[in-house]
Amino acid sequence: LRNYKIIALIGMWNLASEPKHLESASIEALTALTEKLPAGADVVPRFCLAKKALRLGKAKPTTVLESFIKDSGGDVTSASAYAAAAILAMDANMPKLHQQYREKLLATDSPDPDLWPVVTFLRDQNHRFRLFKANNYLPPSRARRVVRSALRSNVTDLNSSAEKSQLVKMDFKTLTGGKLSLPEATDDKLTLLIFVEPPTEPTADFPAEIKGSVTENTKGKKIETLGVMQHALQLADQDASKSIKVITAFLSDDTERVQALMKKNQWLNQAVMVPDGLANPMVQKLGIISADRVPNVFLLLPDGTVAWSLSGIVHPQHRSEGIGELMGTITRAMKANIEPRAMAQSLNTLKQGKFREAVQQFSGPLPVDPPAQDPWATPQLHGRALAYMGLKDWSNALSDIDAAILTHERIYNRRKPCSCHRVAKLLNTKASILEKLGRSDDAKKTQQRAAAATHTHTVGKTPSRYEVFHDQLDVIKPKQGK
Numbered sequence: 001l002r003n004y005k006i007i008a009l010i011g012m013w014n015l016a017s018e019p020k021h022l023e024s025a026s027i028e029a030l031t032a033l034t035e036k037l038p039a040g041a042d043v044v045p046r047f048c049l050a051k052k053a054l055r056l057g058k059a060k061p062t063t064v065l066e067s068f069i070k071d072s073g074g075d076v077t078s079a080s081a082y083a084a085a086a087i088l089a090m091d092a093n094m095p096k097l098h099q100q101y102r103e104k105l106l107a108t109d110s111p112d113p114d115l116w117p118v119v120t121f122l123r124d125q126n127h128r129f130r131l132f133k134a135n136n137y138l139p140p141s142r143a144r145r146v147v148r149s150a151l152r153s154n155v156t157d158l159n160s161s162a163e164k165s166q167l168v169k170m171d172f173k174t175l176t177g178g179k180l181s182l183p184e185a186t187d188d189k190l191t192l193l194i195f196v197e198p199p200t201e202p203t204a205d206f207p208a209e210i211k212g213s214v215t216e217n218t219k220g221k222k223i224e225t226l227g228v229m230q231h232a233l234q235l236a237d238q239d240a241s242k243s244i245k246v247i248t249a250f251l252s253d254d255t256e257r258v259q260a261l262m263k264k265n266q267w268l269n270q271a272v273m274v275p276d277g278l279a280n281p282m283v284q285k286l287g288i289i290s291a292d293r294v295p296n297v298f299l300l301l302p303d304g305t306v307a308w309s310l311s312g313i314v315h316p317q318h319r320s321e322g323i324g325e326l327m328g329t330i331t332r333a334m335k336a337n338i339e340p341r342a343m344a345q346s347l348n349t350l351k352q353g354k355f356r357e358a359v360q361q362f363s364g365p366l367p368v369d370p371p372a373q374d375p376w377a378t379p380q381l382h383g384r385a386l387a388y389m390g391l392k393d394w395s396n397a398l399s400d401i402d403a404a405i406l407t408h409e410r411i412y413n414r415r416k417p418c419s420c421h422r423v424a425k426l427l428n429t430k431a432s433i434l435e436k437l438g439r440s441d442d443a444k445k446t447q448q449r450a451a452a453a454t455h456t457h458t459v460g461k462t463p464s465r466y467e468v469f470h471d472q473l474d475v476i477k478p479k480q481g482k
Contacts, residue, residue, distance in 0.1 A: 002032045003044040010048060026052050040078050046071055047084045054092050061092035065101070079108040083118045095132045113281065120287025126313040129154040144317070148325070151315055156333040157308060158340075158465075167305050168193070168298070170282045172249060172272035175259055180247075180272050183304020189245040190307075190341055190365075192232045192334065195274070195288050195296040197251040198261060208323055209294045211265050225323055228295050231331040233269060235338065241364030243342060246270070251277040251291060287311055297330070299337050302345075308337040338365050339376045340465060346383055347472060355390035355478065362387060378408045379469045382426065385433075390478030394436045401430045412457050422467065424453035425474060 009025035012018070029045035050068045053059055065085055072081035082105040089098035102122050105115075121127055129151070172180045182193070196210055205211060212227035226234070229248065236244040246269040250258045253273055262271050274280050278290065286309075288296045294312035301307050310333065318326045346361035362384035381404035388397035405426050409418045427450035434443035458464075463471075 002028055003041065006032070006044050006048050010051065022048075022052055022055070040080055043072055043078065043080050043084055047088065050084075050088050051091060054088065061089070061094050062097065065089060065092070065094075065097055069101075077104075079105055079112065079115055082108065083115055086122060087118070090131065093132065098131070113285070116285045116287075120285070124287060124311050124313065125154050125157045126311060126315060129315070147317060148321070151318060152329050152332065155310060155329050156336045157310075158336060166286075167303070168282075168286070168300060169304070171275070173253075173275055174272055175255055175262075177255075180270070183300070185247065185270075186300055186302050186304055187245060188302040189243050190302065190338055190345075191245045191247060191300040192236070193247050193249060193298040193300055194229060194232060195249045195251060195291050195298075196229070197277075197290055197292040198254065198257050199292055202257075205264060206261065207293055209326065213323070225327060226331075227327065228297065228330055229265070229267060231327065232297075232334065233267065235334060235365065236269070239342075239364040241342070241346075241361045243345065243361065244338060244365055247272060249274050251283070251288075253277060289313065297334065299334065299341075301341065307341055308333070339374075340469075343376060343380065343383070343469060346380075347469070350383060350387055350390075350473075350476060350478070353390065353478070355387045358387035359384055359391070373411060375411060375464075375466050378404050378411070379466055379473065381407060382429075382470060382473050385429065386473060386476060386478055389433065392436075394433055398430065398433045398437065401426060401433060405430070419452055419454045421453045421456045422470060424450040425470070 006025045006028050009021050009028065013021035013025065025048050029048040032045040033042060046068055050064050053064045054061060065088055068088065069077055069081060069085055072078065072084075082101050085101040086098055086105055089095075089101060105119065106122065168182045170182045172182075172185075174180050185191075196206065199206065206227070206229075208225060208227060210227045210229055212225055212230045214222055214224050216222055232246050236246050248262075248267060248269060248271045250261075250271065250273045252258060253275065255273065258271060258273055274283065277283075278288075286296075286298070289312050291312050294314055296312050297310045298306055299308040310330065314326060318329065342361070342365040346358060349361055350358040362380055381400045385397045385400035385404060388394075388400060405423055408423060408426070409415055412418060412420070427446050431443040431446040431450070434440075434446060457467075
């Protein structure tokens with residue numbers, strides 16, 4: 001009860017900016033610490049006293065937070081203490097300290113449901129993007145374009161997926177009254193799990209962000225904008241290897257309404273309902289918010305762990321730039337997170353010598369026929385060429401390795417012949433294929449061109465993820481199969 005009172009007083013201080021409320025909370029906190037408390041019950045009073053110390057500014061924030069952690073348990077600090085420390089670091093405007101305690105919290109495996117809101121807040125890339133930044137309005141300008149680029153990268157979130165690697169264990173109701181359970185329902189495929197919420201009006205349809213829209217410009221030309229659901233279904237439909245699955249999870253128990261919406265929008269994928277809707281405990285654990293405007297999207301690996309997710313929170317600049325920019329950003333993010341995982345599966349199949357299966361997997365998740373502008377297209381074609389080599393299908397292997405070289409040159413050298421080391425390695429592979437086709441003279445000319453390589457395409461010291469994948473392919477020498 002005293003902890004609740006402390007929290008209430010801190011809330012009153014935040015709302016009214018009256019120091020007397022913080023003083024009252026501090027008195028309650030000191031009183032609480034004079035008693036013998038159950039494990040973890042001291043976090044709230046110590047949190048209050050740390051807030052007061054940060055406000056007074058007599059001690060460095062680093063010292064205040066170190067003392068807070070030490071007093072809260074030291075080496076056996078609880079997850080709730082790390083959560084409190086991460087929030088205190090925000091109060092102190094200390095990004096490095098915030099990141100330090102945030103990582104410690106996310107590294108713990110705390111089953112405490114009370115911490116779920118904090119954990120999902122800290123995991124959400126939209127919140128991370130805005131923390132420790134001023135809320136400036138940027139008019140159309142170069143600076144605004146820079147922010148737009150940063151927002152696109154933030155939504156894609158390629159470099160922090162490890163933080164989201166939680167296993168989704170959840171039961172849904174099917175439209176026929178049965179049960180669908182994750183992770184089993186992935187069927188060993190990459191799965192786009194999309195949470196949507198029916199509109200509040202009984203006869204209303206989904207907004208454009210979910211189902212898309214068709215509008216007319218000032219010249220009367222119709223412009224079609226695809227929604228998130230349409231883009232997801234399109235990605236799955238384009239996947240030649242059929243390794244992508246889409247599940248629509250409705251935050252509703254109204255079977256008839258769900259069936260009507262699926263039929264009206266002609267969604268032919270698997271549809272399920274979340275028992276109790278937004279009141280389902282897993283909704284809070286996964287950080288799902290009301291999805292009647294923008295869906296919550298999760299990309300699950302075949303084992304059911306989260307590879308990438310996006311809540312329905314939308315940055316103000318995205319809203320101001322229109323639905324086209326928002327949908328384009330979300331679509332690129334889905335595609336950018338599907339591709340490397342699908343490619344990793346294809347690589348593993350190739351290593352196992354399952355060449356026919358590898359050909360099929362390297363044909364997805366997206367079309368790779370030139371002129372492809374996707375940076376993954378070159379390694380995708382490279383991998384498929386190696387799979388054809390394993391099958392002794394030299395003609396198709398030659399066609400794919402030529403396409404890989406052409407695609408690389410389109411992306412990196414404005415369609416002109418490129419003398420980089422990556423093309424040189426692809427040319428050496430081409431030479432070995434030409435030898436198998438009995439074209440020794442062409443093979444020698446190809447090797448001579450490869451020997452003239454002069455440079456490498458790099459940005460900074462770190463190789464791109466595409467180059468790393470090429471390097472993994474380079475060490476594979478397929479034993480020829482049937």
